[in-house]
Amino acid sequence: MKWLNLSQIGPIAMVAGLLGSLAVGAPSYNAQNTIPRSVFLTLPTDLPEPKIEMTASQGPSGAWQLRLDVSDFQFTTLCVNSAQPVPIGHAHIIRDGVKIASAYYPIIDLGHLVPGRHRISAVLRGQDHRAMVGADGLLQMDIIIWVPKQA
Amino acid sequence: MFFQTTYKTGLTALPMTIAASLTPQVATAHEAWLLTPDEITALATAPMPAIFTSSLILGLAAGIGCAGTVAALHFEEFLRPYEKRVAPALKNMGSQIGPAVMRIALAAMLGLAGLGGLPRHGTALWVEPTLLVPDMQLSLVPGWEWVAACQLVMAVLLLVGLMTRITGLGLIGLSILGLPIFGAPFLAYAPHFIAPGLIIALIGGGTFSLDRLLSLHRQATILDPQIIWRLAQILVGAGFVYLAVMYKLTQPTLLIAILQHGDMPTFGLSFALIALIMTGVEIICGILLMTGRLIRPVSLVIIGAISFLALTLGETPLFHTNLYGCMILFALMGRTWSVTNEGPSSYERALA
Numbered sequence: 001m002k003w004l005n006l007s008q009i010g011p012i013a014m015v016a017g018l019l020g021s022l023a024v025g026a027p028s029y030n031a032q033n034t035i036p037r038s039v040f041l042t043l044p045t046d047l048p049e050p051k052i053e054m055t056a057s058q059g060p061s062g063a064w065q066l067r068l069d070v071s072d073f074q075f076t077t078l079c080v081n082s083a084q085p086v087p088i089g090h091a092h093i094i095r096d097g098v099k100i101a102s103a104y105y106p107i108i109d110l111g112h113l114v115p116g117r118h119r120i121s122a123v124l125r126g127q128d129h130r131a132m133v134g135a136d137g138l139l140q141m142d143i144i145i146w147v148p149k150q151a
Numbered sequence: 152m153f154f155q156t157t158y159k160t161g162l163t164a165l166p167m168t169i170a171a172s173l174t175p176q177v178a179t180a181h182e183a184w185l186l187t188p189d190e191i192t193a194l195a196t197a198p199m200p201a202i203f204t205s206s207l208i209l210g211l212a213a214g215i216g217c218a219g220t221v222a223a224l225h226f227e228e229f230l231r232p233y234e235k236r237v238a239p240a241l242k243n244m245g246s247q248i249g250p251a252v253m254r255i256a257l258a259a260m261l262g263l264a265g266l267g268g269l270p271r272h273g274t275a276l277w278v279e280p281t282l283l284v285p286d287m288q289l290s291l292v293p294g295w296e297w298v299a300a301c302q303l304v305m306a307v308l309l310l311v312g313l314m315t316r317i318t319g320l321g322l323i324g325l326s327i328l329g330l331p332i333f334g335a336p337f338l339a340y341a342p343h344f345i346a347p348g349l350i351i352a353l354i355g356g357g358t359f360s361l362d363r364l365l366s367l368h369r370q371a372t373i374l375d376p377q378i379i380w381r382l383a384q385i386l387v388g389a390g391f392v393y394l395a396v397m398y399k400l401t402q403p404t405l406l407i408a409i410l411q412h413g414d415m416p417t418f419g420l421s422f423a424l425i426a427l428i429m430t431g432v433e434i435i436c437g438i439l440l441m442t443g444r445l446i447r448p449v450s451l452v453i454i455g456a457i458s459f460l461a462l463t464l465g466e467t468p469l470f471h472t473n474l475y476g477c478m479i480l481f482a483l484m485g486r487t488w489s490v491t492n493e494g495p496s497s498y499e500r501a502l503a
Binding site: 008011018024034036079082 | 186188191195197198199203204205206209210212213217220290291335336392396398400401403405431434435439
């Protein structure tokens with residue numbers, strides 16, 4: 001068997017060319033883009049970064065309500081397939097590590113919570129549901145709700 | 152080592168994944184949509200693995216990839232006499248069951264997408280019709296909701312095997328239409344749907360189709376069948392290369408998070424190295440398909456790999472029936488297209 005025949009040169013040249021050029025180009029790209037673009041929407045640094053304030057309160061019926069006060073961010077019900085990097089979108093509400101709602105308005109009904117400790121998180125999302133990232137990382141706010149046992 | 156294991160596990164896993172898909176379940180998520188909120192939070196601060204930012208390591212990996220390709224091409228020479236021996240039987244099987252396999256595979260995907268039966272994670276079943284794949288929700292593109300109905304009609308036509316070649320052309324049209332509707336993100340999917348569209352337009356309805364029953368199964372003569380067959384292989388291969396570069400090589404932390412989420416066995420390797428190996432193998436397999444080399448072994452490796460990942464990640468294999476259809480046909484027919492039996496199949500003769 002010959003070391004290499006003519007018909008094998010095409011595929012080998014293609015593999016060598018592509019892998020070689022990727023070995024040259026990918027490191028610099030990866031060094032600048034460390035977070036996956038298909039999951040995160042990075043806001044430009046020249047825009048004011050949204051700040052989240054979150055409060056929870058219990059109503060007379062015992063149900064809990066969450067209120068989001070987000071500066072420099074606009075809530076919208078409109079979703080698109082590929083969003084622009086602008087602070088427009090909605091929030092995902094997560095209770096104890098499980099997503100429970102998409103909040104298109106700043107007031108969210110959490111319903112009745114079982115007694116105990118609950119970690120509630122709000123993560124700002126773009127119109128295409130990608131998680132928003134600012135200069136300091138994920139635009140997220142966590143609070144802890146303690147629900148006392150019924151007397 | 153990893154790929155041998157993947158390949159072997161995948162072969163045994165295929166029947167299990169197909170069986171699992173037949174049981175009622177909420178279709179699970181795809182890629183990024185698999186991750187839990189805590190995993191997304193961790194991913195936002197996950198450091199880029201050093202091997203993906205080092206020219207030296209990637210250069211070394213490229214060298215190993217080239218050496219692997221040379222070895223694979225020599226393996227092809229070694230394999231050739233054995234392949235020659237089994238090729239007629241495989242081609243015969245391909246021309247008899249191939250069209251039905253491809254029709255059912257595409258009908259399943261089109262029908263489920265049209266009905267919202269393949270939703271992405273967090274979306275209820277049967278609520279959000281999509282274009283071919285879970286990520287492409289038609290409700291996000293006002294004015295294009297009618298595409299869901301087109302998909303349903305195409306699914307029924309493929310299932311019964313009526314006007315199969317025209318439906319294949321329709322699928323090509325739909326895949327191309329996805330590009331202006333959804334933009335660049337659809338590039339990840341278009342080649343893997345144009346290719347089966349081309350194949351179905353080439354092979355027609357085949358056994359147990361109304362086309363065959365009504366004698367509408369004449370061979371298309373507009374283009375040389377070999378050109379169409381090779382074009383399908385080139386598109387599938389190019390699709391894999393694109394996915395490997397755009398998603399695995401340049402977003403490796405996402406791939407690693409998904410592998411960790413699935414608690415994938417690592418065989419003592421780091422997740423970063425596994426991600427790099429997966430990227431390299433996908434690129435090499437894609438190029439081999441594009442150049443028409445080792446078509447049968449590459450098809451089996453890909454069937455094994457996607458089955459293994461579906462099992463590991465808990466995904467439904469229905470997300471990839473288009474690829475299963477293509478790979479089964481490539482594995483049976485090989486590099487060149489030839490119809491060994493234009494008349495009634497042995498099954499039909501047995502029934503007659």
